[in-house]
Amino acid sequence: EIMWGDEGAIEVARHSECSTVVTGIVGCAGLQPTVEAIKAGKDIALANKETLIAGGPHIVPLIQKHGVKILPADSEHSA
Secondary structure (H helix, E strand, O other): OOHHHHHHHHEEEOOOOOEEEEEEEOOOHEEEEEHHHHHOEEEEOOOOOOHHHHHHHHHHHHHHHHHHOEOOOOHHHHH
């Protein structure tokens, strides 16, 4: 099956055969796939800061609720 756009990004983010999702879509466009990955219990390898800057008040409680981890996947976040 071929998917694209927002729907494709969301389906890939919550795919059953992965345990960690790299989120690197620029800007707020990566927020919804990240939320769906967290809801699916996936750890997040964060490669964009917008997810936490724009979505932090929504993302942080979800991380705690679903017991997932956010890991830095970019040197800027590791500094």
